[in-house]
Amino acid sequence: MLSKARSNLPNATGDLSTDEVAAFPNWTVFTQKKEGAIHLHAGSLGAPNADFAQMFAREHYGQDQPCSSLWIGPREIFTANDGVQETYEVFVQWVAGGRHEHVGVVEAENGADAKTKCVGQFIGDKEYHTIWSAPNSILTKIESATNMIWRKTTDQNYRLAKGYSRVVRQKWDAIRAGAAVDKYQEEDLKDTF
Amino acid sequence: MSASANVEVNIKDCANADPEKLAVFEQHVAEGGLVEPNDWMPEAYRTLMLRMAEHHANSEIVGALPEGEWITRAPSLLRKLALTAKVQDEVGHGQMLYEVAQDLGKTRNAMLRDLITGVTKYHNCFNYPCPTWGDICMIAWLIDGAAILNQGTLAHGSFGPYIRTMRRINMEEAFHFKHGEDMVLTLMSGTDKQKQLAQDAFDRWWDPSLAFFGPNDRPDERERPAMRWRMKTATNNELRQKFVNRFAPAAMATGLVINVCKKDASGMVISKEPDPLLKLNEETGNWDFTQPDWDEFFRVIRGDGPCNKDRLALRRFSYEQGEWVRRAILDGATTAPSDH
Structure with missing residues (x-):
């Protein structure tokens, strides 16, 4: 899945020639x-x-x-x-x-x-x-x-935790509601058949 | 995402330390006191703290590599912005942690070089592949979630500069984690294909998340320098259990299945079965779970993991490619290119 530039990297090893960061x-x-x-x-x-x-x-x-x-x-x-x-x-x-x-x-x-x-x-x-x-x-x-x-x-909310609070809560609620419906239907079917 | 500080340092004793100073130091730390770089500290403390901070910094830098790969392929503009901000944060964490380590006596230049030449290590979980967008979601949710648990305890440590850095990092990790949770919930409330994407990625990341906290505790864990001197305030097993207690029920609530997986050499899952041990233990109040594959963990740490070579090759490549830029700045230009 890596891009070609990244998947064909030279396989160099050993010490590095560069030292500029020291300055x-x-x-x-x-x-x-x-x-x-x-x-x-x-x-x-x-x-x-x-x-x-x-x-x-x-x-x-x-x-x-x-x-x-x-x-x-x-x-x-x-x-x-x-x-x-x-x-x-x-x-x-x-x-x-x-x-x-x-x-x-x-x-x-x-x-x-x-x-x-x-x-x-x-x-x-x-x-x-x-x-x-x-x-x-x-x-x-x-x-x-x-x-x-x-x-x-x-809008900079995408880079703050609080920018996701509401939408995360809504998604959890929807998932839980979905699970509750599934459970209800499962039992519904069991009783019916 | 950042890493635990499970760096193996065996310090048999502090034979070289002045016993009076050592006693004062140990009492200060035991009473909750904090240590600043210019304070007296045993050499063993300095060495251990330096290695912890350096290992943590390395992990931030390498951790950004698999995520950076996905910026151009993010599924929406919002995700692209958020992932870019996250990668920027991670590299910034590396920068800050190198500064902490630098104050303890090793130059940043030496640390950057030692990472690339393999002298020092980074967190093991970044030696695993990220073949899909689902992996990016799971890293942000599970690995960043694990990092917050771990770093929350590290923020109560004894070394002032490190805990200041942890507090700041944790604030940014909170965004990464919340964004990760949002991405996982998005997939798990989507189509069957999205759910499958999430499940496959979850299967790849559950084990590395458990192993994230490091090997199982040794019997004398609390007497070892890292805990005696309050660099770590919780053991690996305590953190791992806390992680499972929090994430196992949450994952199942979204519809994810927690599997025990076998992987091939490239890190891809070849077979799986639902974790047979996974259940809430009524007696202990903790979730029981199957341990991660520790043989694999140690094999990967020794260098034989799916992505060890790729990560370092990319890090080396970008460092070498940046050489001319650094030289140009140092040799000639006294001012940076202007904004306009």
Whole structure:
């Protein structure tokens, strides 16, 4: 049943000559589901450059549920302590295993300073696990108001579990009703003959 | 569809681990604490977790191959859209899981290569054929259903990045599963030909679905590192029983018959009989069932399955064919092709 192109593949074995993936940096992605909601750490991805990272993030983290904003940055900037004087977005992971969430913005000299200021301005005495910071100038922000992420102009229910709930229930009902009729007829026949 | 983390790792002891740190670590995990990549962990934990995540990632990538084959032949535009979205999800799961594994010390490049050269394995169920659209329906219903059961328990594990990934994956698997259920119900409320298509595919996939959860439990299953350190929170047999309890009555309600099948070398059914053991056991409250063919399972894992060679050949082919694209991006272009 495989298409010809797929069923006549060269039967190569052994090591691979290609090694480019080793040069792909990692990127960290934050998503915001609704306007006004906080940005939450969605995950990471590997991509050769910032443009591809944005495209992958849009497809991978922006299409599985409604998404109003995506922030993408090279992974190392979030944990870095160096940097220059500028505005930093700061993110807190409150407990081990939790997702980093955006808590606000600080003006800071570098990454370490941003993290210290984050504690002062947003955490105080509360317990937390880790802090990430990202210089605004390096972070890419995609906002759906100007650059659509979730394709809300067409029906996207086919890619959501809830898009099937009603039709699945109807089909189960119909199958059960059918079985009930079969059972009724079976007994009907038994009595008759 | 994604895979269980039944990776065989024998770690005899943690002789190299600092006993004080190990004691603190074990207590933290036993009390429900979570572990992050930069926390101290025994090397054995790191190794086992890395292999679990890598095996899971490999399975997502290879699992997308048989389904991708059917996108162009989906029976309607809706099914085509949904199957495309599912395949995209699966490959994305692979991406996320490779990142989890990467943090534990193996590069993504090495993992992608090891999959293709056969150094590492992927989930066994993807070594079986998908000759009809019915197989696509059954994979989405049974295999994704099995994956949700398994991953639901993995989401209560101890490694932070892995459980975050599981939660996200499970949300997407819910769509795959619901779509699969819709497709199976569509076939089973259709014509005789559609019902036959579904039954034939069900016969091919029931056994791999039972085997999905991995071999039978060993007596010391709960003392082994995977469970002691809460990477797994349910045993293979517990999950298998849960699966049968849920899916056997559902399959029968749709009109499907649960058969014990003999297959030829290409994975096609050559003879079958209704499962003689299948019934609800009043005493235990569980469904009794015939075990999958474990000899076949181990044979296929060792590489002698119907599709092992095809899957890896296709994976290698697409990886090699993509080389020039990756080189072009890295060598020259600083920007991606524009949308317009």
